[in-house]
Amino acid sequence: MRDRTSVTVRAAAKINLHLGVGRVREDGFHPLDTVYQAISLYDDVTVSVDDADHLSVAGAAHLDLDEIPTDGSNIAVRALAEAPCDVRHHLRISKEIPVAGGMAGGSADAAAALLAHDRLHGLAQPDDVLLAQAARLGSDVPFSLVGGTARGVGRGELVTPVEDEGSWWWVAVPSAAGLSTPAVYRHFDVLRPDAPAEPASAEPLLAALATGEPLRVARALHNDLQEPAIDLRPELGDLIARGEAEGALRGIVSGSGPTVVFLCDSADGARATAAGLVGAGYAVALTATGPVAGAHVLA
Numbered sequence: 001m002r003d004r005t006s007v008t009v010r011a012a013a014k015i016n017l018h019l020g021v022g023r024v025r026e027d028g029f030h031p032l033d034t035v036y037q038a039i040s041l042y043d044d045v046t047v048s049v050d051d052a053d054h055l056s057v058a059g060a061a062h063l064d065l066d067e068i069p070t071d072g073s074n075i076a077v078r079a080l081a082e083a084p085c086d087v088r089h090h091l092r093i094s095k096e097i098p099v100a101g102g103m104a105g106g107s108a109d110a111a112a113a114l115l116a117h118d119r120l121h122g123l124a125q126p127d128d129v130l131l132a133q134a135a136r137l138g139s140d141v142p143f144s145l146v147g148g149t150a151r152g153v154g155r156g157e158l159v160t161p162v163e164d165e166g167s168w169w170w171v172a173v174p175s176a177a178g179l180s181t182p183a184v185y186r187h188f189d190v191l192r193p194d195a196p197a198e199p200a201s202a203e204p205l206l207a208a209l210a211t212g213e214p215l216r217v218a219r220a221l222h223n224d225l226q227e228p229a230i231d232l233r234p235e236l237g238d239l240i241a242r243g244e245a246e247g248a249l250r251g252i253v254s255g256s257g258p259t260v261v262f263l264c265d266s267a268d269g270a271r272a273t274a275a276g277l278v279g280a281g282y283a284v285a286l287t288a289t290g291p292v293a294g295a296h297v298l299a
């Protein structure tokens with residue numbers, strides 16, 4: 001064991017630039033063809049050796065921290081159980097990523113906890129072992145380890161990095177109340193009983209990304225969970241229209257929602273869109289850039 005008593009790992013929020021969803025599988029999961037991008041909203045997870053296992057959570061006032069379990073059901077606690085050891089830990093989560101917002105906040109915490117625990121104890125598990133642990137924890141967790149821009153297939157857990165030379169500007173507008181991911185997938189099944197078994201291909205988005213042109217990417221953004229999310233939360237449609245009227249190239253529901261993300265043409269464009277949305281009464285509009293790194297140790 002190394003002589004460290006504490007390691008902090010930073011992990012980013014994700015958005016789905018393309019989220020093709022096929023007909024539900026027998027195991028209850030949906031086949032996906034998705035393109036993830038990690039953007040510059042972060043959770044930091046510190047794992048320390050302690051006398052007893054416990055968890056503490058802190059974060060900005062606008063975050064719904066009460067929604068986050070502090071017992072063994074927290075996904076970061078479950079992550080530590082992937083590599084059992086006799087040591088007791090204090091897990092500290094410092095949150096910036098919206099809770100139940102469709103931005104993989106819990107997945108980021110799980111990825112960060114997996115890596116922090118590995119580094120704290122000098123385990124140096126190979127990447128494929130960490131990725132397998134991540135996939136057991138949740139479909140989005142492997143991407144939270146990898147970061148950048150990446151294609152995800154299977155149920156989203158099979159991740160391959162994608163070359164992305166662009167630097168993309170986003171505005172993220174969270175909602176006061178979260179949406180349940182399984183509920184949005186179930187509503188997809190209700191609205192799309194005839195969904196093809198194969199998800200819509202990510203190729204058009206990947207071709208747009210390769211051009212480096214924000215307008216081409218804006219036009220190619222695609223999310224099959226947007227329709228069910230808006231059907232459950234009609235006000236998200238108004239938010240998308242408002243952000244586009246404020247100058248964003250395109251607004252789209254992030255993953256299963258309810259966060260809406262807007263692609264903008266520049267840093268100034270993102271700041272202007274965010275200011276316009278706050279002026280229109282939306283309490284929080286966060287600017288962010290992508291792609292950014294996956295889970296990594298902070299010095």
Ligand SMILES: C[C@](O)(CO)[C@H](O)COP(=O)(O)OP(=O)(O)OC[C@H]1O[C@@H](n2ccc(N)nc2=O)[C@H](O)[C@@H]1O
Pocket residue numbers: 016019028029030031032034102104107137138139140141154155156181182185255256
């Ligand atoms: C909506 C996305 O965020 C898009 O990246 C993900 O597909 C969700 O990933 P996640 O939150 O890590 O999801 P998991 O924890 O693996 O699964 C939670 C629940 O979401 C549904 N689920 C998830 C992934 C998938 N490909 N099909 C599904 O139907 C299932 O009901 C599952 O029980």
Ligand SMILES: Nc1ncnc2c1ncn2[C@@H]1O[C@H](COP(=O)(O)OP(=O)(O)OP(=O)(O)O)[C@@H](O)[C@H]1O
Pocket residue numbers: 067068069073074075076093098099100101102103104105106107109110140178179181255256257
């Ligand atoms: N560390 C955690 N942070 C946030 N929520 C957690 C955590 N651990 C467990 N949860 C539970 O998971 C639920 C989903 O939270 P999360 O923030 O991961 O949603 P999400 O971003 O919509 O996920 P995804 O985009 O991966 O579908 C929360 O409502 C909460 O009850």
